[in-house]
Amino acid sequence: MAVRGSVQRVQDAVHGLMEFRGLEASLIEVMSAKELQRLRRIRQLGLVHLVFPSAEHSRLVHSLGAAHVALRFARRLEHVSQDFLAFPLRPDEETRRDLALAALCHDLGHGPLSHVWEQEVVRNFDVPAWVEKLGLPSRPNWGEKKWHELVGQAILLNPETDIHRSLKGQEEDLPSRIAGMLRGAYHLEYLPALLSGDVDVDRCDYVLRDANAAGVQYGRYDLDWLISISTIGSRNDQLVVGFDERKAPRIIEQFLVARRALYDTVFWHRTARSAEGMVGVLLQRVGDLLREGSWVLADNSEFGVYRAALSGTPISVDQVLQLDDYSLWVLIMAIAERSDDPIAADLAKRIVSRDLFKSVPIEPKAIQDFTGRRGRAPLEELVADCCGVEDGAYYLVFDQREFETLSKDDANAVYLVGEAGDSPGEATLARDHHELEQLGAPHQLEPALYAPVEAIEKLVEVLRS
Amino acid sequence: MALDPSLLNEIRTKMTAWDPKQRTAVEHALDHRLEVEKRAMSEDEVASLLRVHGDEPDTLLELIKLKAPEEFEVLCRMSQIGSQKVVYDARWKNGRPVVLKRFIEESVQAQGHLLERELQPHPLRMTHPHIIETHVFRNEDGEKFLVEKKLPDVLDDGWRAGGVAEASNLLFDIALALQYLHGRDLVHGDIKPDNLGFDEERYVLLDFGVCRKQAQFDAGATATGSLRTRAPELLIGSTGHGFASDVFALGAVVFNSLVGAFPLFNPGEDIPRVSTLEERREKENEISSRAKDAYGHYVTERLQAHVEHEGMRKLLSRMLAANPVERPTANEVVSKAHSALVAFIRTVGKHESISIEEQLSQLDAYLPEGDLKSVLSKRRLMALRSTLEGFRASELEGEREKEILAGLERRIGEESA
Numbered sequence: 001m002a003v004r005g006s007v008q009r010v011q012d013a014v015h016g017l018m019e020f021r022g023l024e025a026s027l028i029e030v031m032s033a034k035e036l037q038r039l040r041r042i043r044q045l046g047l048v049h050l051v052f053p054s055a056e057h058s059r060l061v062h063s064l065g066a067a068h069v070a071l072r073f074a075r076r077l078e079h080v081s082q083d084f085l086a087f088p089l090r091p092d093e094e095t096r097r098d099l100a101l102a103a104l105c106h107d108l109g110h111g112p113l114s115h116v117w118e119q120e121v122v123r124n125f126d127v128p129a130w131v132e133k134l135g136l137p138s139r140p141n142w143g144e145k146k147w148h149e150l151v152g153q154a155i156l157l158n159p160e161t162d163i164h165r166s167l168k169g170q171e172e173d174l175p176s177r178i179a180g181m182l183r184g185a186y187h188l189e190y191l192p193a194l195l196s197g198d199v200d201v202d203r204c205d206y207v208l209r210d211a212n213a214a215g216v217q218y219g220r221y222d223l224d225w226l227i228s229i230s231t232i233g234s235r236n237d238q239l240v241v242g243f244d245e246r247k248a249p250r251i252i253e254q255f256l257v258a259r260r261a262l263y264d265t266v267f268w269h270r271t272a273r274s275a276e277g278m279v280g281v282l283l284q285r286v287g288d289l290l291r292e293g294s295w296v297l298a299d300n301s302e303f304g305v306y307r308a309a310l311s312g313t314p315i316s317v318d319q320v321l322q323l324d325d326y327s328l329w330v331l332i333m334a335i336a337e338r339s340d341d342p343i344a345a346d347l348a349k350r351i352v353s354r355d356l357f358k359s360v361p362i363e364p365k366a367i368q369d370f371t372g373r374r375g376r377a378p379l380e381e382l383v384a385d386c387c388g389v390e391d392g393a394y395y396l397v398f399d400q401r402e403f404e405t406l407s408k409d410d411a412n413a414v415y416l417v418g419e420a421g422d423s424p425g426e427a428t429l430a431r432d433h434h435e436l437e438q439l440g441a442p443h444q445l446e447p448a449l450y451a452p453v454e455a456i457e458k459l460v461e462v463l464r465s
Numbered sequence: 466m467a468l469d470p471s472l473l474n475e476i477r478t479k480m481t482a483w484d485p486k487q488r489t490a491v492e493h494a495l496d497h498r499l500e501v502e503k504r505a506m507s508e509d510e511v512a513s514l515l516r517v518h519g520d521e522p523d524t525l526l527e528l529i530k531l532k533a534p535e536e537f538e539v540l541c542r543m544s545q546i547g548s549q550k551v552v553y554d555a556r557w558k559n560g561r562p563v564v565l566k567r568f569i570e571e572s573v574q575a576q577g578h579l580l581e582r583e584l585q586p587h588p589l590r591m592t593h594p595h596i597i598e599t600h601v602f603r604n605e606d607g608e609k610f611l612v613e614k615k616l617p618d619v620l621d622d623g624w625r626a627g628g629v630a631e632a633s634n635l636l637f638d639i640a641l642a643l644q645y646l647h648g649r650d651l652v653h654g655d656i657k658p659d660n661l662g663f664d665e666e667r668y669v670l671l672d673f674g675v676c677r678k679q680a681q682f683d684a685g686a687t688a689t690g691s692l693r694t695r696a697p698e699l700l701i702g703s704t705g706h707g708f709a710s711d712v713f714a715l716g717a718v719v720f721n722s723l724v725g726a727f728p729l730f731n732p733g734e735d736i737p738r739v740s741t742l743e744e745r746r747e748k749e750n751e752i753s754s755r756a757k758d759a760y761g762h763y764v765t766e767r768l769q770a771h772v773e774h775e776g777m778r779k780l781l782s783r784m785l786a787a788n789p790v791e792r793p794t795a796n797e798v799v800s801k802a803h804s805a806l807v808a809f810i811r812t813v814g815k816h817e818s819i820s821i822e823e824q825l826s827q828l829d830a831y832l833p834e835g836d837l838k839s840v841l842s843k844r845r846l847m848a849l850r851s852t853l854e855g856f857r858a859s860e861l862e863g864e865r866e867k868e869i870l871a872g873l874e875r876r877i878g879e880e881s882a
Contacts, residue, residue, distance in 0.1 A: 007560075021560070022557075022560045022561045023560070023561075025560060082594070083819075084819065085819070085827060086819060086823070086824035086825075086827045086828055086852075087824075087848070087852055088828060088832070088845070088848060088849045088852055089827055089828065089831050089832070092848075093561070094842060094844055094845065171842065171843070173842065177842065185840075186840075187832070187833055187837070187840045187841050187845065189831070189833060237830055238831070239831050422819055422820065422823050423823060423827065
């Protein structure tokens with residue numbers, strides 16, 4: 001019988017010494033599951049390291065950081081609620097552990113390069129077909145889930161995975177409880193919001209971690225203060241996690257602005273977006289070839305899982321677990337070195353040698369006006385001509401983004417909580433607060449267009465014509 | 466599951482010093498446990514048992530045979546309290562240290578009776594900040610064990626407050642626990658330093674083996690609790706144990722922490738804890754005569770000499786009044802301490818417990834709808850069941866509260882054996 005140590009300690013570049021005590025210490029045991037270890041091979045920031053070279057940290061370290069932040073929130077809520085909530089409604093040691101485990105597992109299902117995969121390979125995935133192939137039960141309704149969320153659920157619920165066995169070893173129904181919590185279902189109904197919302201443990205960790213790793217000064221905020229003013233309030237006969245209304249507006253604003261600044265300057269840095277766009281068009285090219293019945297390499301026996309996934313065929317949990325940044329890079333390198341398809345080989349070579357598409361230096365409105373009037377075809381023909389390739393569609397990356405600082409969806413909302421008496425304080429929406437309401441408006445980012453450097457000049461001419 | 470061979474060897478080496486019969490018995494018990502019953506022992510568990518009881522084959526044998534609830538590992542036997550209860554130092558398998566209490570009555574029914582008595586003061590189990598967190602667990606045979614949080618510090622006779630500030634915290638925190646108990650018609654009956662612990666910046670009341678309803682302490686019954694903190698009316702036999710004698714006992718503990726002796730004892734005076742009946746009677750008579758004839762010398766004068774803070778002195782003086790009628794109630798002690806000693810008290814503003822009515826209303830509003838068995842973990846379900854049992858024991862008056870309670874009980878279903 002293995003006895004878990006009373007405390008496990010992990011040093012972290014962002015949070016310093018992270019201590020996991022009692023039941024919490026089981027996180028460290030769970031971390032050795034191969035499905036979580038796979039996250040070591042997926043970078044948290046995809047291709048951002050091509051611009052910010054030190055931003056090479058993995059999804060695993062972020063997940064552990066998120067788990068640590070989850071514990072800190074849960075400890076705070078446990079402490080603060082003892083004066084106004086009945087015991088069975090308060091977090092306790094087990095709840096802390098559950099929340100931290102859910103935070104640790106929240107990124108389990110990410111594919112290679114995370115968001116590139118999600119946006120380019122499985123953007124419009126066939127939900128029922130994937131549900132069946134992943135071996136998920138037909139209920140609950142999976143329709144609203146993102147691909148990586150669906151895969152994460154499948155990994156947790158599949159009795160053959162290491163992580164399922166590890167959780168089950170602690171408690172029979174722990175795998176389904178953690179999976180449920182990640183879907184928003186838990187007996188303390190207010191708690192899952194800490195895993196997914198405008199201010200959640202995922203964002204609390206990545207804002208600090210990604211800023212730190214990128215080496216930028218944006219993205220800093222006072223996590224200690226944020227946690228210290230968190231509490232539980234009541235709204236429409238439901239308990240919600242929120243923040244002390246007297247102290248919260250400034251720190252909430254600081255957090256939201258920090259996150260947005262990171263998007264503007266790091267995550268959506270033009271060079272990083274160009275690189276991600278290029279991997280996207282390369283994967284599209286490979287997928288198109290597969291759908292036409294050919295493979296990008298001469299040897300049909302290689303990269304079987306990628307062949308299936310890129311052709312749009314659902315794959316099993318076991319196969320998904322073979323996908324990561326490393327294996328995708330090996331595929332890209334193989335395409336660069338050995339592909340007979342000139343477009344795929346050229347794109348792959350450019351990616352490997354960091355010969356990235358450039359942003360077309362023209363006002364965004366000109367791009368919108370041109371494509372609105374004439375569509376993309378003239379631009380694709382022009383680029384094909386400039387680059388000497390057959391199909392210019394793979395040589396243009398259109399980038400259109402929207403950013404929401406404070407969500408309109410109440411499920412993700414931030415709450416401000418009034419003073420508690422014998423019962424929880426009243427919670428109100430932060431987006432309705434007069435000092436925060438301006439952050440509620442959606443933020444349209446200017447569209448951008450990326451193309452090979454040899455086509456830039458002519459593209460500007462055409463777009464201005 | 467087999468043990469590490471080096472540990473097994475260590476056990477066997479220890480055994481060589483024992484009587485062969487004892488050695489055979491321990492070996493047999495160990496084999497039976499590991500191989501037949503398949504009840505594993507961790508290396509920590511074995512190492513601890515060896516370290517503490519390596520020279521006590523009988524105790525080791527008892528511990529190897531002991532069927533503790535599966536959630537716990539027993540590290541050593543701490544003590545036997547009277548003839549009814551054995552206490553073990555144990556560890557929850559999540560690593561949390563606990564105290565495990567086993568009732569050694571012959572029948573399960575009698576064990577259950579004792580356990581219920583210990584549970585009486587926990588109608589809001591695990592919610593009162595100054596009453597020890599308590600759980601009930603069963604072993605595989607259905608025998609119930611009481612599980613208490615193991616506190617990092619438990620006071621003893623030599624514990625000194627080191628000034629009025631710490632004494633104020635002790636007085637206020639335990640007065641809150643008494644206010645809570647007395648409000649439920651329960652008398653603790655055994656307030657003494659050994660039954661007070663300290664955890665997370667607050668003092669906590671422990672051990673409810675004597676605790677019962679006020680009416681169940683009749684005047685004719687033998688006085689319970691420690692002689693050190695026994696109130697004069699119990700020494701003289703004029704009345705039975707009641708709320709006022711709890712208040713006296715708390716005053717006596719605080720007095721001892723400031724003065725360096727219990728109210729009717731001299732500093733360093735030998736206090737018989739377990740002795741012959743004759744010795745005990747003799748000591749009781751001696752203390753009893755001090756209560757009758759020298760009360761001023763032992764209590765009033767020493768308070769004057771040792772307790773400078775006026776608020777504390779006046780409050781202790783009232784709590785230690787010879788006549789129980791003159792003592793403040795626990796409510797009054799809380800109120801007086803709050804006004805006279807507030808500058809010293811850490812837990813002011815954090816001590817309010819939530820009324821049962823409010824708790825029931827919250828559970829009704831905020832727990833998930835439907836069958837709770839399917840959404841709560843085994844442990845959470847047990848904790849909720851325990852809380853509801855407490856509510857049931859507190860005899861609710863409101864119809865709405867009764868309805869909510871019945872509804873919640875239906876939703877958690879019957880307890881499985």
